[in-house]
Amino acid sequence: MKPSCKMAKSKDTTEEKILNAAKEVFMKYGLYGSRMHDIADTAGINKALLHYYFRSKEKLFDTVFSGALHKYLQQMDAFLDSSLPIRQRLNNYVDNVFSFLEEYPQMPVFIIKEVSINPELFRDRVDVLKKDKGISIIQVLEKEIELGTIRKMDTALFLINLHSLCSYPFLAAPIFKHVLKANHKNWEEYSPAKIKQSVKQFIERTLLS
Amino acid sequence: MKPSCKMAKSKDTTEEKILNAAKEVFMKYGLYGSRMHDIADTAGINKALLHYYFRSKEKLFDTVFSGALHKYLQQMDAFLDSSLPIRQRLNNYVDNVFSFLEEYPQMPVFIIKEVSINPELFRDRVDVLKKDKGISIIQVLEKEIELGTIRKMDTALFLINLHSLCSYPFLAAPIFKHVLKANHKNWEEYSPAKIKQSVKQFIERTLLS
Protein backbone atom coordinates (compact mmCIF):
# COMPACT_ATOMS: atom_id res chain seq x y z
CA MET A 1 0.00 0.00 0.00
CA LYS A 2 2.15 2.72 1.30
CA PRO A 3 5.29 3.32 -0.73
CA SER A 4 7.36 4.33 2.27
CA CYS A 5 8.92 0.88 2.67
CA LYS A 6 10.55 1.11 -0.72
CA MET A 7 14.29 0.89 -1.22
CA ALA A 8 16.05 3.99 -2.41
CA LYS A 9 17.23 2.74 -5.75
CA SER A 10 16.71 5.51 -8.28
CA LYS A 11 17.68 8.11 -5.66
CA ASP A 12 14.86 10.16 -7.13
CA THR A 13 11.82 8.56 -5.60
CA THR A 14 8.56 10.43 -5.40
CA GLU A 15 8.93 10.65 -1.64
CA GLU A 16 12.26 12.37 -2.08
CA LYS A 17 10.88 14.70 -4.72
CA ILE A 18 8.12 15.64 -2.31
CA LEU A 19 10.48 16.14 0.61
CA ASN A 20 12.81 18.30 -1.46
CA ALA A 21 9.93 20.39 -2.73
CA ALA A 22 8.52 20.69 0.78
CA LYS A 23 11.92 21.79 2.10
CA GLU A 24 12.15 24.43 -0.57
CA VAL A 25 8.64 25.80 -0.08
CA PHE A 26 8.52 25.60 3.71
CA MET A 27 11.93 27.25 4.04
CA LYS A 28 10.83 30.09 1.79
CA TYR A 29 7.32 30.75 3.10
CA GLY A 30 7.19 29.13 6.53
CA LEU A 31 4.47 26.77 7.73
CA TYR A 32 1.54 29.17 7.52
CA GLY A 33 2.71 30.87 4.34
CA SER A 34 3.09 27.60 2.39
CA ARG A 35 0.38 25.98 0.31
CA MET A 36 0.15 22.26 -0.34
CA HIS A 37 -0.71 23.03 -3.93
CA ASP A 38 2.57 24.93 -4.26
CA ILE A 39 4.54 22.01 -2.83
CA ALA A 40 2.84 19.57 -5.20
CA ASP A 41 3.63 21.82 -8.16
CA THR A 42 7.26 22.18 -7.12
CA ALA A 43 7.53 18.41 -6.77
CA GLY A 44 5.97 17.99 -10.19
CA ILE A 45 3.03 15.94 -8.95
CA ASN A 46 -0.58 16.54 -7.95
CA LYS A 47 -1.92 17.12 -4.49
CA ALA A 48 -3.79 13.82 -4.42
CA LEU A 49 -0.47 12.02 -4.56
CA LEU A 50 0.95 14.44 -2.02
CA HIS A 51 -1.69 13.44 0.52
CA TYR A 52 -1.16 9.83 -0.50
CA TYR A 53 2.41 10.04 0.79
CA PHE A 54 1.97 12.48 3.66
CA ARG A 55 -1.47 12.48 5.11
CA SER A 56 -1.50 16.10 6.26
CA LYS A 57 0.34 19.38 5.96
CA GLU A 58 1.36 19.20 9.60
CA LYS A 59 2.82 15.72 9.15
CA LEU A 60 4.80 16.79 6.11
CA PHE A 61 6.05 19.89 7.88
CA ASP A 62 7.03 17.88 10.91
CA THR A 63 9.09 15.52 8.77
CA VAL A 64 10.85 18.40 7.05
CA PHE A 65 11.48 20.30 10.27
CA SER A 66 12.82 17.27 12.12
CA GLY A 67 15.23 16.55 9.30
CA ALA A 68 16.34 20.16 9.20
CA LEU A 69 16.93 20.37 12.93
CA HIS A 70 18.83 17.10 12.92
CA LYS A 71 21.08 18.21 10.07
CA TYR A 72 21.57 21.58 11.70
CA LEU A 73 22.75 20.08 14.97
CA GLN A 74 24.82 17.49 13.16
CA GLN A 75 27.24 20.18 12.02
CA MET A 76 28.55 20.46 15.49
CA ASP A 77 29.94 16.94 15.46
CA ALA A 78 32.92 18.19 13.53
CA PHE A 79 33.86 20.22 16.56
CA LEU A 80 33.64 17.38 18.99
CA ASP A 81 36.57 15.31 17.73
CA SER A 82 38.61 15.68 20.88
CA SER A 83 41.71 14.12 19.37
CA LEU A 84 42.49 17.29 17.45
CA PRO A 85 43.94 20.57 18.74
CA ILE A 86 41.46 23.39 19.33
CA ARG A 87 42.38 25.45 16.29
CA GLN A 88 41.95 22.43 14.02
CA ARG A 89 38.60 21.66 15.60
CA LEU A 90 37.38 25.20 15.10
CA ASN A 91 38.60 25.10 11.54
CA ASN A 92 36.72 21.89 10.75
CA TYR A 93 33.68 23.28 12.46
CA VAL A 94 33.59 26.38 10.28
CA ASP A 95 34.19 24.28 7.16
CA ASN A 96 31.25 22.11 8.12
CA VAL A 97 28.97 25.03 8.84
CA PHE A 98 29.78 26.57 5.49
CA SER A 99 29.21 23.46 3.42
CA PHE A 100 25.90 23.12 5.21
CA LEU A 101 24.95 26.73 4.53
CA GLU A 102 25.93 26.47 0.88
CA GLU A 103 23.42 23.67 0.55
CA TYR A 104 20.69 25.25 2.68
CA PRO A 105 21.34 29.00 2.98
CA GLN A 106 18.05 29.73 4.70
CA MET A 107 18.07 26.84 7.13
CA PRO A 108 19.07 28.75 10.29
CA VAL A 109 16.40 31.40 9.77
CA PHE A 110 13.85 28.75 8.95
CA ILE A 111 14.51 26.94 12.21
CA ILE A 112 14.68 30.10 14.27
CA LYS A 113 11.49 31.61 12.86
CA GLU A 114 9.42 28.46 13.08
CA VAL A 115 10.53 27.83 16.65
CA SER A 116 9.75 31.39 17.69
CA ILE A 117 6.27 31.01 16.16
CA ASN A 118 5.71 27.53 17.50
CA PRO A 119 7.86 26.95 20.60
CA GLU A 120 6.65 23.38 21.11
CA LEU A 121 8.65 22.42 18.02
CA PHE A 122 11.62 22.78 20.31
CA ARG A 123 10.09 21.39 23.48
CA ASP A 124 8.80 18.29 21.71
CA ARG A 125 12.33 17.46 20.65
CA VAL A 126 14.18 17.64 23.93
CA ASP A 127 15.42 14.12 23.27
CA VAL A 128 17.37 15.34 20.25
CA LEU A 129 18.67 18.26 22.24
CA LYS A 130 19.53 16.28 25.36
CA LYS A 131 23.02 15.73 24.09
CA ASP A 132 22.98 19.27 22.77
CA LYS A 133 26.17 20.00 20.99
CA GLY A 134 26.15 23.79 21.13
CA ILE A 135 26.52 23.40 24.83
CA SER A 136 29.65 21.31 24.67
CA ILE A 137 31.40 23.77 22.39
CA ILE A 138 31.22 26.43 25.08
CA GLN A 139 32.52 24.02 27.69
CA VAL A 140 35.37 22.90 25.48
CA LEU A 141 36.38 26.49 24.82
CA GLU A 142 36.38 27.30 28.51
CA LYS A 143 38.63 24.34 29.25
CA GLU A 144 41.05 25.52 26.58
CA ILE A 145 41.12 28.93 28.21
CA GLU A 146 42.01 27.30 31.53
CA LEU A 147 44.78 25.44 29.75
CA GLY A 148 45.99 28.72 28.29
CA THR A 149 45.71 27.49 24.72
CA ILE A 150 43.54 30.44 23.73
CA ARG A 151 43.04 33.98 24.97
CA LYS A 152 40.64 34.59 27.84
CA MET A 153 37.27 35.68 26.49
CA ASP A 154 33.52 35.41 26.78
CA THR A 155 32.92 32.04 25.14
CA ALA A 156 29.18 32.42 24.66
CA LEU A 157 29.66 35.78 23.04
CA PHE A 158 32.32 34.26 20.81
CA LEU A 159 29.91 31.56 19.69
CA ILE A 160 27.20 34.11 18.96
CA ASN A 161 29.59 36.20 16.90
CA LEU A 162 30.86 33.16 15.06
CA HIS A 163 27.39 32.02 14.06
CA SER A 164 26.46 35.54 13.07
CA LEU A 165 29.44 35.86 10.75
CA CYS A 166 28.67 32.51 9.12
CA SER A 167 24.90 32.53 8.79
CA TYR A 168 23.91 36.11 8.10
CA PRO A 169 25.77 36.58 4.79
CA PHE A 170 23.84 33.66 3.29
CA LEU A 171 20.59 35.01 4.65
CA ALA A 172 21.18 38.55 3.43
CA ALA A 173 22.74 37.58 0.11
CA PRO A 174 19.88 38.96 -2.02
CA ILE A 175 20.23 42.38 -0.40
CA PHE A 176 24.01 42.49 -0.41
CA LYS A 177 23.96 41.42 -4.03
CA HIS A 178 21.99 44.55 -4.83
CA VAL A 179 24.10 46.87 -2.72
CA LEU A 180 27.32 45.59 -4.24
CA LYS A 181 25.90 45.88 -7.73
CA ALA A 182 25.02 49.51 -7.12
CA ASN A 183 28.59 49.89 -5.99
CA HIS A 184 30.13 48.55 -9.19
CA LYS A 185 31.27 45.38 -7.46
CA ASN A 186 29.99 41.96 -8.31
CA TRP A 187 28.71 39.60 -5.71
CA GLU A 188 30.56 36.61 -7.12
CA GLU A 189 33.76 37.94 -5.62
CA TYR A 190 32.12 37.67 -2.22
CA SER A 191 31.29 34.02 -2.58
CA PRO A 192 31.28 31.67 0.41
CA ALA A 193 35.00 30.99 0.10
CA LYS A 194 35.91 34.62 0.66
CA ILE A 195 33.48 35.04 3.51
CA LYS A 196 34.73 31.89 5.14
CA GLN A 197 38.22 33.28 4.96
CA SER A 198 37.17 36.41 6.83
CA VAL A 199 35.43 34.30 9.47
CA LYS A 200 38.62 32.38 10.09
CA GLN A 201 40.48 35.66 10.30
CA PHE A 202 38.01 36.74 12.96
CA ILE A 203 38.62 33.53 14.88
CA GLU A 204 42.38 33.99 14.76
CA ARG A 205 42.18 37.59 15.94
CA THR A 206 39.92 36.58 18.79
CA LEU A 207 41.79 33.49 19.92
CA LEU A 208 45.19 35.14 19.62
CA SER A 209 46.80 34.92 23.01
CA MET B 1 -15.07 60.29 5.37
CA LYS B 2 -11.66 58.79 5.64
CA PRO B 3 -9.99 59.31 8.97
CA SER B 4 -6.51 59.51 7.51
CA CYS B 5 -6.42 63.30 7.52
CA LYS B 6 -6.72 63.41 11.26
CA MET B 7 -4.14 65.02 13.50
CA ALA B 8 -2.13 62.75 15.73
CA LYS B 9 -3.34 64.00 19.08
CA SER B 10 -3.84 61.00 21.31
CA LYS B 11 -0.79 59.31 19.75
CA ASP B 12 -2.89 56.16 19.89
CA THR B 13 -5.17 56.59 16.92
CA THR B 14 -6.88 53.61 15.38
CA GLU B 15 -4.69 53.96 12.31
CA GLU B 16 -1.60 53.67 14.48
CA LYS B 17 -3.02 50.75 16.39
CA ILE B 18 -3.65 49.02 13.07
CA LEU B 19 -0.21 49.82 11.71
CA ASN B 20 1.49 48.58 14.87
CA ALA B 21 -0.54 45.39 14.82
CA ALA B 22 0.17 44.91 11.12
CA LYS B 23 3.89 45.43 11.72
CA GLU B 24 3.86 42.83 14.45
CA VAL B 25 1.91 40.23 12.50
CA PHE B 26 3.55 40.77 9.11
CA MET B 27 7.03 40.68 10.64
CA LYS B 28 6.24 37.42 12.38
CA TYR B 29 4.40 35.54 9.63
CA GLY B 30 5.28 37.33 6.41
CA LEU B 31 2.79 38.49 3.80
CA TYR B 32 1.39 35.09 2.83
CA GLY B 33 1.43 33.70 6.36
CA SER B 34 -0.52 36.62 7.88
CA ARG B 35 -4.30 36.78 8.22
CA MET B 36 -6.28 40.01 8.26
CA HIS B 37 -8.37 38.56 11.04
CA ASP B 38 -5.22 38.13 13.12
CA ILE B 39 -4.15 41.73 12.50
CA ALA B 40 -7.59 43.01 13.47
CA ASP B 41 -7.50 40.97 16.68
CA THR B 42 -4.03 42.21 17.56
CA ALA B 43 -5.14 45.80 16.97
CA GLY B 44 -8.18 45.19 19.15
CA ILE B 45 -10.69 46.01 16.43
CA ASN B 46 -12.79 44.13 13.90
CA LYS B 47 -11.95 43.42 10.29
CA ALA B 48 -14.68 45.70 8.97
CA LEU B 49 -12.87 48.65 10.48
CA LEU B 50 -9.58 47.28 9.24
CA HIS B 51 -10.82 47.40 5.66
CA TYR B 52 -12.33 50.79 6.36
CA TYR B 53 -8.83 52.15 7.00
CA PHE B 54 -6.84 50.04 4.56
CA ARG B 55 -8.83 48.81 1.66
CA SER B 56 -6.88 45.62 1.06
CA LYS B 57 -4.28 43.34 2.57
CA GLU B 58 -1.80 44.30 -0.14
CA LYS B 59 -2.28 48.01 0.56
CA LEU B 60 -1.75 47.52 4.28
CA PHE B 61 1.30 45.41 3.68
CA ASP B 62 2.70 47.95 1.28
CA THR B 63 2.34 50.70 3.87
CA VAL B 64 4.05 48.60 6.53
CA PHE B 65 6.84 47.49 4.23
CA SER B 66 7.55 50.98 2.92
CA GLY B 67 7.79 52.31 6.46
CA ALA B 68 10.08 49.47 7.45
CA LEU B 69 12.38 49.93 4.49
CA HIS B 70 12.53 53.67 5.05
CA LYS B 71 13.40 53.27 8.72
CA TYR B 72 15.92 50.59 7.89
CA LEU B 73 17.76 52.77 5.41
CA GLN B 74 17.47 55.77 7.69
CA GLN B 75 19.92 54.21 10.12
CA MET B 76 22.68 54.86 7.70
CA ASP B 77 22.29 58.61 8.00
CA ALA B 78 24.25 58.51 11.21
CA PHE B 79 27.24 57.39 9.22
CA LEU B 80 27.01 60.13 6.67
CA ASP B 81 27.86 63.08 8.89
CA SER B 82 31.10 63.90 7.14
CA SER B 83 32.16 66.44 9.74
CA LEU B 84 33.18 63.69 12.14
CA PRO B 85 36.26 61.45 12.04
CA ILE B 86 35.76 57.96 10.67
CA ARG B 87 35.89 56.12 13.99
CA GLN B 88 33.26 58.44 15.45
CA ARG B 89 31.07 57.94 12.41
CA LEU B 90 31.33 54.17 12.67
CA ASN B 91 30.60 54.39 16.36
CA ASN B 92 27.43 56.42 15.82
CA TYR B 93 26.42 54.09 13.05
CA VAL B 94 26.61 51.03 15.27
CA ASP B 95 24.74 52.85 18.06
CA ASN B 96 22.02 53.70 15.60
CA VAL B 97 21.75 50.19 14.22
CA PHE B 98 21.47 48.76 17.71
CA SER B 99 18.76 51.13 18.92
CA PHE B 100 16.87 50.27 15.76
CA LEU B 101 17.30 46.54 16.31
CA GLU B 102 16.24 46.78 19.93
CA GLU B 103 12.96 48.25 18.75
CA TYR B 104 12.47 45.92 15.76
CA PRO B 105 14.65 42.84 16.22
CA GLN B 106 13.17 41.02 13.25
CA MET B 107 13.16 43.91 10.81
CA PRO B 108 16.21 42.92 8.73
CA VAL B 109 14.95 39.37 8.22
CA PHE B 110 11.50 40.65 7.43
CA ILE B 111 12.81 42.92 4.69
CA ILE B 112 15.23 40.34 3.32
CA LYS B 113 12.69 37.52 3.20
CA GLU B 114 9.89 39.56 1.68
CA VAL B 115 12.21 40.98 -0.97
CA SER B 116 13.54 37.54 -1.86
CA ILE B 117 9.95 36.30 -2.23
CA ASN B 118 8.72 39.37 -4.04
CA PRO B 119 11.62 41.11 -5.79
CA GLU B 120 9.47 43.90 -7.20
CA LEU B 121 9.17 45.25 -3.66
CA PHE B 122 12.71 46.38 -4.21
CA ARG B 123 12.45 47.37 -7.84
CA ASP B 124 9.35 49.45 -7.25
CA ARG B 125 11.24 51.54 -4.74
CA VAL B 126 14.29 52.49 -6.71
CA ASP B 127 13.47 56.11 -5.92
CA VAL B 128 14.10 55.48 -2.24
CA LEU B 129 17.24 53.58 -3.06
CA LYS B 130 18.55 56.08 -5.61
CA LYS B 131 20.45 57.84 -2.91
CA ASP B 132 21.24 54.47 -1.40
CA LYS B 133 23.21 54.93 1.72
CA GLY B 134 24.79 51.49 1.99
CA ILE B 135 26.65 52.39 -1.14
CA SER B 136 28.16 55.54 0.23
CA ILE B 137 29.48 53.79 3.32
CA ILE B 138 31.69 51.61 1.17
CA GLN B 139 32.94 54.60 -0.79
CA VAL B 140 33.68 56.56 2.38
CA LEU B 141 35.63 53.64 3.82
CA GLU B 142 37.69 53.31 0.67
CA LYS B 143 38.58 56.98 0.75
CA GLU B 144 39.69 56.62 4.35
CA ILE B 145 41.93 53.76 3.32
CA GLU B 146 43.51 55.96 0.64
CA LEU B 147 44.07 58.59 3.30
CA GLY B 148 45.69 55.97 5.49
CA THR B 149 43.29 56.56 8.37
CA ILE B 150 42.35 52.90 8.54
CA ARG B 151 43.99 49.63 7.60
CA LYS B 152 43.71 48.40 4.03
CA MET B 153 40.90 45.88 3.77
CA ASP B 154 37.97 44.59 1.73
CA THR B 155 35.35 47.23 2.52
CA ALA B 156 32.35 45.30 1.24
CA LEU B 157 33.36 42.27 3.25
CA PHE B 158 33.76 44.50 6.28
CA LEU B 159 30.24 45.85 5.84
CA ILE B 160 28.83 42.35 5.49
CA ASN B 161 30.60 41.21 8.63
CA LEU B 162 29.48 44.29 10.52
CA HIS B 163 25.84 43.79 9.66
CA SER B 164 26.08 40.11 10.47
CA LEU B 165 27.46 40.79 13.93
CA CYS B 166 24.72 43.33 14.66
CA SER B 167 21.62 41.73 13.17
CA TYR B 168 22.00 38.01 13.70
CA PRO B 169 22.10 37.99 17.52
CA PHE B 170 18.67 39.67 17.61
CA LEU B 171 17.33 37.27 15.04
CA ALA B 172 18.67 34.19 16.76
CA ALA B 173 17.94 35.34 20.31
CA PRO B 174 15.27 32.69 20.97
CA ILE B 175 17.71 29.91 20.09
CA PHE B 176 20.71 31.36 21.89
CA LYS B 177 18.53 31.91 24.93
CA HIS B 178 17.90 28.18 25.02
CA VAL B 179 21.50 27.18 24.40
CA LEU B 180 22.77 29.49 27.12
CA LYS B 181 20.15 28.26 29.54
CA ALA B 182 21.24 24.69 28.98
CA ASN B 183 24.72 25.94 29.69
CA HIS B 184 23.86 27.42 33.08
CA LYS B 185 24.29 30.95 31.78
CA ASN B 186 21.48 33.44 31.54
CA TRP B 187 20.73 35.34 28.40
CA GLU B 188 20.29 38.64 30.21
CA GLU B 189 24.05 38.90 30.53
CA TYR B 190 24.25 38.85 26.75
CA SER B 191 21.93 41.77 26.28
CA PRO B 192 22.35 44.23 23.40
CA ALA B 193 24.84 46.33 25.35
CA LYS B 194 27.31 43.48 25.68
CA ILE B 195 26.91 42.41 22.08
CA LYS B 196 27.35 45.96 20.89
CA GLN B 197 30.58 46.11 22.83
CA SER B 198 31.92 43.06 21.04
CA VAL B 199 30.91 44.52 17.69
CA LYS B 200 32.92 47.65 18.42
CA GLN B 201 35.82 45.48 19.46
CA PHE B 202 35.58 43.76 16.09
CA ILE B 203 35.63 47.12 14.33
CA GLU B 204 38.70 48.24 16.24
CA ARG B 205 40.58 45.04 15.51
CA THR B 206 39.73 45.33 11.83
CA LEU B 207 40.45 49.02 11.39
CA LEU B 208 43.63 48.90 13.42
CA SER B 209 46.41 50.14 11.20
Next chain:
DNA sequence: TTCTGGTTTAACTGTTTGGTTAAATCAAAA
Protein backbone atom coordinates in the same frame (compact mmCIF):
# COMPACT_ATOMS: atom_id res chain seq x y z
C1' DT C 1 -31.08 68.30 20.43
C1' DT C 2 -29.43 67.03 15.93
C1' DC C 3 -25.69 65.82 13.12
C1' DT C 4 -21.46 63.71 12.03
C1' DG C 5 -18.15 60.26 11.67
C1' DG C 6 -15.76 56.57 13.94
C1' DT C 7 -17.00 51.84 15.37
C1' DT C 8 -19.40 47.54 15.87
C1' DT C 9 -22.23 43.70 14.54
C1' DA C 10 -23.54 40.39 11.56
C1' DA C 11 -24.73 38.58 7.50
C1' DC C 12 -23.14 37.76 3.00
C1' DT C 13 -20.16 36.73 -1.51
C1' DG C 14 -16.62 34.55 -3.97
C1' DT C 15 -12.27 32.44 -3.69
C1' DT C 16 -8.66 29.73 -1.63
C1' DT C 17 -7.20 26.08 1.03
C1' DG C 18 -6.59 21.44 3.21
C1' DG C 19 -8.24 17.19 2.54
C1' DT C 20 -11.05 13.15 0.53
C1' DT C 21 -12.77 10.09 -2.83
C1' DA C 22 -13.57 7.19 -6.85
C1' DA C 23 -12.62 6.04 -11.26
C1' DA C 24 -9.28 5.84 -14.87
C1' DT C 25 -4.24 5.13 -16.45
C1' DC C 26 -0.10 3.04 -16.73
C1' DA C 27 4.11 0.42 -16.11
C1' DA C 28 6.33 -3.31 -14.34
C1' DA C 29 6.27 -7.71 -11.85
C1' DA C 30 4.14 -12.32 -11.46
Next chain:
DNA sequence: TTTTGATTTAACCAAACAGTTAAACCAGAA
Protein backbone atom coordinates in the same frame (compact mmCIF):
# COMPACT_ATOMS: atom_id res chain seq x y z
C1' DT D 1 -1.89 -12.04 -19.51
C1' DT D 2 -3.22 -10.78 -15.22
C1' DT D 3 -2.21 -8.34 -11.21
C1' DT D 4 -0.38 -4.94 -8.34
C1' DG D 5 0.65 -0.54 -6.86
C1' DA D 6 2.00 4.06 -8.25
C1' DT D 7 -0.02 8.05 -10.48
C1' DT D 8 -3.39 11.05 -12.56
C1' DT D 9 -7.74 13.27 -13.24
C1' DA D 10 -11.56 15.45 -11.65
C1' DA D 11 -15.07 16.12 -8.81
C1' DC D 12 -16.20 17.07 -4.32
C1' DC D 13 -16.53 18.90 0.81
C1' DA D 14 -15.95 21.92 4.74
C1' DA D 15 -13.44 25.39 6.68
C1' DA D 16 -10.76 29.54 6.29
C1' DC D 17 -10.05 33.56 4.04
C1' DA D 18 -10.31 38.42 1.78
C1' DG D 19 -13.47 41.63 1.09
C1' DT D 20 -18.28 43.96 1.02
C1' DT D 21 -22.40 45.78 2.75
C1' DA D 22 -26.07 47.64 5.55
C1' DA D 23 -27.91 48.62 9.69
C1' DA D 24 -27.21 49.84 14.25
C1' DC D 25 -24.50 52.07 17.89
C1' DC D 26 -22.26 55.75 20.20
C1' DA D 27 -19.44 59.76 21.35
C1' DG D 28 -18.45 64.42 20.60
C1' DA D 29 -19.30 68.76 17.87
C1' DA D 30 -22.57 72.11 16.08
